[in-house]
Amino acid sequence: MDKFRNYDIAFSGLKDGKHDFRFEVDQAFFNLFETEQEFSNPKISAHVFMVKHENFLELEIDVAGTIQLVCDITTTDFDYQIENQIKVLVKFGDKYDDSDVDVITIPKQDYAFNVAQLLYEDIVLTVPMKKVSPKLSAEDISLLEKFSPQDELEKEEEIDPRWNALKNLKK
Known part of the structure; x- marks a missing residue:
C-alpha cells in the first residue's frame, strides 16, 4: 500500500467533527493499480467529506470530472462527464x-484510512457499458436505430395471429 500513501486520510490527530479532503485523479492514479481501463485522459476531482466520531468515521466521496471514451459505433474519441457519490462507514x-x-472495518490501532480503492471503484463503476458519442451524425443515428433491438410493444405486434387464439383458451 506504500504507493497509495498519497491517498491516506490521517484521522488520529483530528478532532471529532467534519473534515474535508480533496484529491486530483489523473492517469498516474490509475497507473498505480496496474490494470487496463476502458477510458483515457481522466481529469477528475474527488472531494472526501469525513465526519469523525469517537468510534467510527463517516465518509462521503464525491467524484466529478471527465474521461475520454471510444465510441462503440464510430470508434472516435469523445469526452464523457462523470459525477458520482458514495457513502461509507468506517x-x-x-x-x-x-x-x-x-x-x-479497520484495526483499532490504525491511524489513517486509505481511500484509493474507494476512489478507483467509484470512478470505474461510472463508466457506461455502452459508449455512444453525443455527436453522432444523422447517418450513424439511422444505422443505430436500424440495428437496435426492437421494443417489446413492437415484438407483440409481430406475433403470428394464430397464437392469439391460444391466449383465449387460458380464460
Whole structure:
C-alpha cells in the first residue's frame, strides 16, 4: 500500500467533527493499480467529506470530472462527464474487513484510512457499458436505430395471429 500513501486520510490527530479532503485523479492514479481501463485522459476531482466520531468515521466521496471514451459505433474519441457519490462507514475492530459494501472495518490501532480503492471503484463503476458519442451524425443515428433491438410493444405486434387464439383458451 506504500504507493497509495498519497491517498491516506490521517484521522488520529483530528478532532471529532467534519473534515474535508480533496484529491486530483489523473492517469498516474490509475497507473498505480496496474490494470487496463476502458477510458483515457481522466481529469477528475474527488472531494472526501469525513465526519469523525469517537468510534467510527463517516465518509462521503464525491467524484466529478471527465474521461475520454471510444465510441462503440464510430470508434472516435469523445469526452464523457462523470459525477458520482458514495457513502461509507468506517468502524474500528480487530482486523480489516471490507466484506460489507457500506461498512469497512479497520484495526483499532490504525491511524489513517486509505481511500484509493474507494476512489478507483467509484470512478470505474461510472463508466457506461455502452459508449455512444453525443455527436453522432444523422447517418450513424439511422444505422443505430436500424440495428437496435426492437421494443417489446413492437415484438407483440409481430406475433403470428394464430397464437392469439391460444391466449383465449387460458380464460
